[in-house]
Amino acid sequence: MTDDPLRYHFAYGEGTPYAHAMALVSEHVAASGGVVVDLGCGFGAVAEPVRELGLEYLGVDSEAAGVKDLVGRGMEVLVGDLGRPEDLLADVSGSLGGRPVAAILMLDSLEHLPNADEVLGALHRFACEHGRAPLVVSIPNVTHVDLAIKLLLGRFDMTPTGLLDRTHVRFFSDAGLDEAMGTAGWFEIARKDFEMSQSDQHFPVGTVALEAASSLGQFLREVRAAASPSAFVNQFVRAYLPGPSPAFRTPPAPPPSEPGPFLSVLVRTQGKRPHTFVETLLSLAAQDCADFEVLVLCHDVDAPERTRIEETIGEFHPAFSGRVRVVEVCGGGRSHPLNVGAAEAAGRYLVVLDDDDVALGNWVGELRGLAEGHPGMVVRIGVAEQWVKELPGAWDGEAGYEPVDRPRCPYPMHFDLLEHLGENQTPPSGFAVPRSLVTDLGQGWDESLPVYEDWDLLMRAASMCGVANAPVVGALYRRWRVGESSKTAHADHEWQAAQASVISKLDRAPYLLGRGFVAQLLLAARERSDLETRLAGTQALAAALNTLLGDARAEYADIRGSTSWRLTAPLRRAGRLLASARRRRHPTARNQAT
Amino acid sequence: MAGAGDDTTPREAGPSGADPASSVGPPSLRVQLVLYRNSQGAIERCLQSIATASALARRRGAVGRAVLAIGDSSPQPILSDRAMLEDSLVGAPFDAVSYEHFGANLGSAGGNNRLFGDLSEDLVLVLNPDTYASPRLVIELTASLADPSIGIVEGRQIPVEHPKAHHLELGDTGWACGACFLARAEVVRATGGFDPDLFFLYGDDVDFSWRARLAGWRIVHRPTGRVFHDKRLTPDGVLEVSDAERRYAAEAAVLLPWRYSRPDLAERNLAAFETSGDAPLQSIARELRERQRLGQLPEPLDPDGTVAEFVADNFAEHRFSYGD
Numbered sequence: 001m002t003d004d005p006l007r008y009h010f011a012y013g014e015g016t017p018y019a020h021a022m023a024l025v026s027e028h029v030a031a032s033g034g035v036v037v038d039l040g041c042g043f044g045a046v047a048e049p050v051r052e053l054g055l056e057y058l059g060v061d062s063e064a065a066g067v068k069d070l071v072g073r074g075m076e077v078l079v080g081d082l083g084r085p086e087d088l089l090a091d092v093s094g095s096l097g098g099r100p101v102a103a104i105l106m107l108d109s110l111e112h113l114p115n116a117d118e119v120l121g122a123l124h125r126f127a128c129e130h131g132r133a134p135l136v137v138s139i140p141n142v143t144h145v146d147l148a149i150k151l152l153l154g155r156f157d158m159t160p161t162g163l164l165d166r167t168h169v170r171f172f173s174d175a176g177l178d179e180a181m182g183t184a185g186w187f188e189i190a191r192k193d194f195e196m197s198q199s200d201q202h203f204p205v206g207t208v209a210l211e212a213a214s215s216l217g218q219f220l221r222e223v224r225a226a227a228s229p230s231a232f233v234n235q236f237v238r239a240y241l242p243g244p245s246p247a248f249r250t251p252p253a254p255p256p257s258e259p260g261p262f263l264s265v266l267v268r269t270q271g272k273r274p275h276t277f278v279e280t281l282l283s284l285a286a287q288d289c290a291d292f293e294v295l296v297l298c299h300d301v302d303a304p305e306r307t308r309i310e311e312t313i314g315e316f317h318p319a320f321s322g323r324v325r326v327v328e329v330c331g332g333g334r335s336h337p338l339n340v341g342a343a344e345a346a347g348r349y350l351v352v353l354d355d356d357d358v359a360l361g362n363w364v365g366e367l368r369g370l371a372e373g374h375p376g377m378v379v380r381i382g383v384a385e386q387w388v389k390e391l392p393g394a395w396d397g398e399a400g401y402e403p404v405d406r407p408r409c410p411y412p413m414h415f416d417l418l419e420h421l422g423e424n425q426t427p428p429s430g431f432a433v434p435r436s437l438v439t440d441l442g443q444g445w446d447e448s449l450p451v452y453e454d455w456d457l458l459m460r461a462a463s464m465c466g467v468a469n470a471p472v473v474g475a476l477y478r479r480w481r482v483g484e485s486s487k488t489a490h491a492d493h494e495w496q497a498a499q500a501s502v503i504s505k506l507d508r509a510p511y512l513l514g515r516g517f518v519a520q521l522l523l524a525a526r527e528r529s530d531l532e533t534r535l536a537g538t539q540a541l542a543a544a545l546n547t548l549l550g551d552a553r554a555e556y557a558d559i560r561g562s563t564s565w566r567l568t569a570p571l572r573r574a575g576r577l578l579a580s581a582r583r584r585r586h587p588t589a590r591n592q593a594t
Numbered sequence: 595m596a597g598a599g600d601d602t603t604p605r606e607a608g609p610s611g612a613d614p615a616s617s618v619g620p621p622s623l624r625v626q627l628v629l630y631r632n633s634q635g636a637i638e639r640c641l642q643s644i645a646t647a648s649a650l651a652r653r654r655g656a657v658g659r660a661v662l663a664i665g666d667s668s669p670q671p672i673l674s675d676r677a678m679l680e681d682s683l684v685g686a687p688f689d690a691v692s693y694e695h696f697g698a699n700l701g702s703a704g705g706n707n708r709l710f711g712d713l714s715e716d717l718v719l720v721l722n723p724d725t726y727a728s729p730r731l732v733i734e735l736t737a738s739l740a741d742p743s744i745g746i747v748e749g750r751q752i753p754v755e756h757p758k759a760h761h762l763e764l765g766d767t768g769w770a771c772g773a774c775f776l777a778r779a780e781v782v783r784a785t786g787g788f789d790p791d792l793f794f795l796y797g798d799d800v801d802f803s804w805r806a807r808l809a810g811w812r813i814v815h816r817p818t819g820r821v822f823h824d825k826r827l828t829p830d831g832v833l834e835v836s837d838a839e840r841r842y843a844a845e846a847a848v849l850l851p852w853r854y855s856r857p858d859l860a861e862r863n864l865a866a867f868e869t870s871g872d873a874p875l876q877s878i879a880r881e882l883r884e885r886q887r888l889g890q891l892p893e894p895l896d897p898d899g900t901v902a903e904f905v906a907d908n909f910a911e912h913r914f915s916y917g918d
Contacts, residue, residue, distance in 0.1 A: 275818075279752050282726065282728050286643075286726035315646070317643060361826070403914065406831065407831045471829050
């Protein structure tokens, strides 16, 4: 361990966190101009750039080397530390001598302070007393992908500087920073985070899990990148303004004392099918298991229709309607409401039941039973489909419908990943995914897909979670013989393009395969090999037969061209006449002959 | 009758000329259900749903006085807390609630007939306890009875819809399914209700409906009278059927043709049971043969086949089949 203060003597330059911080300063500096107060300034890497903006610079630090360096560069410096922030900030006020504060900087310093929260609170008061000056911070991200992967490997390498500087006493994630700043009364107004795909923690070189070129490295980086946008952020560089006094802030909601329900049912509706929507609700109200909530996602629904939807829900018994929430969703395609619903949901699992589908009474109970036995896995049950036809105006002038066939089960009861990769074999109501897949791993519904968004999610979910399956029917998926459904609302080429997109997306990143898949793959390979062998045999046989046929034709042509063939023509004619006469006498003989 | 108030078209009255819509105020309603070993959860859901539907119908003026009658054929009383039952159901949904433990399994026909015994309301809604009524069920069904020629209106079952055909515009159908129908009290009085001596569990609704039609009433299907009926499907998409349902359906396949003047069909079905190699069916066949020998066959009705329909193995034209 070294105490050499020069290790922090970093130069200012483009493409550094300092430049990002200065960009925020220049954009958000107080209109009055004045002094930029650089707390924990070290060697004051930004001092000159501050002056170049026409602002004054006041560095504050207790480290002699940095102070001496700054003074040598003609900068104003106040010596002091933030152990007692109120005292230090009083000294700063004194140094300012009435000059306005243009901005406050804390670059690479907050993480060194054991009393960071106290400092942020004191700074809030200081900023309010000095024209509500903005605060710009630069703070290392302890959830950078390199650190995340190294923790997986059991490594936590402290270094003299960098993400895991040995003198850091506070470690910030994106959410942790938000909470600390918000609690102190600071409101974020801009961010210019500094990203590095390889941080100073990207060592030892050649570590399989760290290298993006390796399958494992790529997979882990994909997982981390999908989980939150801060995977490659090296420094959080953000600007804040002081909000109302923290004393008046609403305290953050305590974690719910009761865990959420098992399931959140996402019901998409455009308000176009009131006659089936009420049946969807009815089938939910009648569930054996009430451990679920319903989010009715009103997608681009106008106010009168939304009122009608709310009235329909409100007519149900409170034991059910009390578990239904209406969520307004504007814009976006088919998948957008589902992502909005997932963000609103409280259930441990998410499932989709569209407004023309109905659940059987065992639907929620079967899914819950599976989830209890296989926590964290996708749970899948069978879905029957039923063809129905629209009956426009048949029900007292409203659109009606009726089934034209009994329910059938064309979808396999057992989940087969290989077969599912070829085509979708599970309707949306047939599987529920852990909400954590969406909230923690960022695996929502792909809004760029016009169709197949359910299949796309299922394939990604199957990879990450595995699939627990029960061969029971739990829902009825309606297929419309006439009328609008996604199968008819989108052209064939859209389906094909979406299918290609799903496969291409799955293929771009490593795909995690569950236990037992190798044996399944081997079996499929053997079956293919057997089929290829049989096909080759059949082709060889066909080729041999073709050769024989060719020889026979050639021989026949030779014979027909011969003199003897021409001489015996009358005899063959007589023979045909004789055969014809025999067939007339015994008709069945002809049938047998043919 | 509210729900009928919009419709002022004169209609031909039913057999007795009675029309609740013409009486002063909305008709009174009785809801009745017969329990048999149902789970507390299922009963609770069913009662909540019908209480909601009844309260809404009363608020909208579709019905006036409303009572709930619960019969229990279970070995032990399922609903022991009468006070709680009354606390939760008496008020907005119902004026009165009654619960009777029969002390014997009377079947659906016998149980409902027992409850019919003190029927004094204008309309009676017969409901299975494994159902969940849609909030507007009562409103929708009573609206159909605005037509005085209609004696019984059945609800539409979801998620597994009954395949029986109905007239798309008028709603007329061959018979009303006993899982959920609303009947005029006059129909019950005119027919004597179900025939529990002949039909214990299955076919009782067909028989009741056909006798109502013989008495001159129309029976209609109301597609907007939605009721969830807790039916399950096998992995092949076929309806799950209990042993009891299978047994009594087999009985009905002989008893209904006997009663409705189609001895040829009854004989054909009996013979098929006897040669089926299926022990339960053969047992049923023996019992029915014994009744035949003892002269306990029902009096034949409808000799001209005016109401009874035997189509394939069904008692009406079906739109699709669950059997294939």
